[in-house]
Amino acid sequence: MANIIDDGTIEYVGILAKLELSEEEKQEAKKDMGRMLDYIDKLNELDTEGVEPMTHIFPVSNVFREDVVSGGEDRDNILANAPEQKDGAFKVPKTV
Incomplete structure (x- = not known):
């Protein structure tokens, strides 16, 4: 795995996505993101x-x-x- 995702990156992505990840989910996300970057x-x-x-x-x-424009003449x-x-x-009611 040439692309190593650190904890700071996972925290940052979690903040951007408005996610609260458990430690287990963070570890899994690091693996998933690493695999994605390896594929790229x-x-x-x-x-x-x-x-x-x-x-x-x-x-x-x-x-x-x-x-x-069509039909504007009628x-x-x-x-x-x-x-x-x-x-x-x-004429329509006033809206504020």
């Missing part, structure tokens, strides 16, 4: 020369449509459904 080190050994960075394993294109019909209106807008 193993992944860093891979040869990625010539591999293009990607954000998703499948090619993804933007599926969103352009944001086009203010009178929209306001016809309002219980109260004032100066061409919905």
